[in-house]
Amino acid sequence: MEEQRFREYLEERFGIILPKEICFAGEKTLRVMNSELSEFKTPTPKGIRASRMKGKFPKPTTNFIQLFGHLATKNTVELSREEAVDYFQQEDLETKIKCDTGYIILTYKKAVLGIGFYREGKIENMLPKGRKIRVP
Amino acid sequence: MEKQEYLDWLNQYTDAEAATEAQHNLPYYLRANTLKTSPEEYLAWTKLKLSLTFLPYAFRVEEPPEQGLGNTIDYATGWMHTQSFSSMLPPQILNPKPGDRVLDICAAPGSKTTQCAALMQNKGIILANDKNKGRISALVNNLERLGVINTSTMNQDGGGFTTSHTFNKILVDAPCSGLGSNESAHQWYDEKYARNICALQTAILRRAYSRLESGGTLIYSTCTYSPEENETPVSRILEKNPEAKLEKVEIPNSESGLSEFGSEFRKVARIYPHKFNSEGFFVAKIVRGD
Numbered sequence: 001m002e003e004q005r006f007r008e009y010l011e012e013r014f015g016i017i018l019p020k021e022i023c024f025a026g027e028k029t030l031r032v033m034n035s036e037l038s039e040f041k042t043p044t045p046k047g048i049r050a051s052r053m054k055g056k057f058p059k060p061t062t063n064f065i066q067l068f069g070h071l072a073t074k075n076t077v078e079l080s081r082e083e084a085v086d087y088f089q090q091e092d093l094e095t096k097i098k099c100d101t102g103y104i105i106l107t108y109k110k111a112v113l114g115i116g117f118y119r120e121g122k123i124e125n126m127l128p129k130g131r132k133i134r135v136p
Numbered sequence: 137m138e139k140q141e142y143l144d145w146l147n148q149y150t151d152a153e154a155a156t157e158a159q160h161n162l163p164y165y166l167r168a169n170t171l172k173t174s175p176e177e178y179l180a181w182t183k184l185k186l187s188l189t190f191l192p193y194a195f196r197v198e199e200p201p202e203q204g205l206g207n208t209i210d211y212a213t214g215w216m217h218t219q220s221f222s223s224m225l226p227p228q229i230l231n232p233k234p235g236d237r238v239l240d241i242c243a244a245p246g247s248k249t250t251q252c253a254a255l256m257q258n259k260g261i262i263l264a265n266d267k268n269k270g271r272i273s274a275l276v277n278n279l280e281r282l283g284v285i286n287t288s289t290m291n292q293d294g295g296g297f298t299t300s301h302t303f304n305k306i307l308v309d310a311p312c313s314g315l316g317s318n319e320s321a322h323q324w325y326d327e328k329y330a331r332n333i334c335a336l337q338t339a340i341l342r343r344a345y346s347r348l349e350s351g352g353t354l355i356y357s358t359c360t361y362s363p364e365e366n367e368t369p370v371s372r373i374l375e376k377n378p379e380a381k382l383e384k385v386e387i388p389n390s391e392s393g394l395s396e397f398g399s400e401f402r403k404v405a406r407i408y409p410h411k412f413n414s415e416g417f418f419v420a421k422i423v424r425g426d
Binding site for chain 1: 206288
């Protein structure tokens with residue numbers, strides 16, 4: 001159920017259609033894995049965390065978006081190098097690009113950085129604390 | 137072992153002074169994460185000053201950034217992983233392919249696991265085990281940051297490792313004294329330490345070999361120089377399992393194993409910092425016959 005909802009959200013919000021061999025497992029927190037691992041019988045954790053429910057939207061994880069965000073066709077914002085560094089220092093950003101309120105994918109020269117939450121020209125930084133980088 | 141005693145001991149195997157001096161001044165290396173980019177694309181994208189190596193996805197860092205490689209956009213996006221060049225060799229020699237079933241029995245913190253996943257293009261299966269629960273979290277962080285979706289993590293003692301599954305490729309990067317990677321390691325290394333760690337390494341290697349399929353390949357590696365931790369565990373597996381054979385490990389600027397263990401040990405590789413410009417390592421390739 002959650003998997004279906006997440007797939008629909010990815011397609012509707014970002015235009016992301018995942019390859020067939022990509023599978024999910026879990027309920028509130030979905031994990032993503034390849035189909036061979038999905039069929040591998042083990043009680044141990046498989047794949048990586050893909051999303052969790054946050055409010056009315058499933059929130060994709062930074063790691064999931066960094067892996068599959070290149071498939072997005074909409075609601076992406078290209079950052080400059082300076083903005084990308086700011087993003088990885090957990091700073092909020094501003095953009096002139098207009099989109100619907102909700103999650104957006106942030107990129108820098110083909111690399112997917114992660115996600116932010118867009119509202120009225122502002123991008124709220126959604127980078128997990130542990131992923132912050134220190135610059136001189 | 138005191139420093140001078142250690143140098144005298146190491147001189148049995150290589151030029152100890154040259155090896156320890158080189159170990160003190162080793163360059164940094166990184167690899168492009170081919171689950172997210174290609175080596176060519178990464179080279180065009182990065183601001184880091186890099187030079188090529190004989191592995192197409194591995195690069196030497198010519199000018200490490202002031203803030204450290206872990207505080208770069210390259211690292212944060214998961215487009216690269218910092219890893220010593222020597223430690224990239226065991227996965228490269230194991231050569232896992234898409235669709236393989238791989239066991240990495242001492243996996244944390246996951247540099248070699250994630251390298252295997254990249255070589256497998258995120259296809260097939262990796263079971264990544266480690267005894268140390270604290271280090272499993274580092275393994276999970278690396279799997280997530282680098283986008284590895286073909287791996288399951290497990291927390292078992294390698295020496296007592298059990299699973300119903302078998303594998304066609306196995307990596308045993310055994311816990312070791314670290315004489316090749318840690319300049320202080322000689323301080324805790326002595327005969328008693330060598331005996332104990334050898335027993336542990338042999339137990340892990342035996343458990344791993346028991347899960348290897350016929351025709352499968354097992355790589356045994358350490359980052360140390362002592363024969364008790366390198367040739368000895370491997371020779372014990374060969375003695376107990378007549379179907380197990382060594383295959384030649386080809387690494388530029390490496391040396392063969394110690395001849396006192398027999399001519400077969402010309403096929404294993406000893407890596408010394410002054411010859412290879414990276415950590416000291418040992419790599420053996422065992423193939424299970426029918």
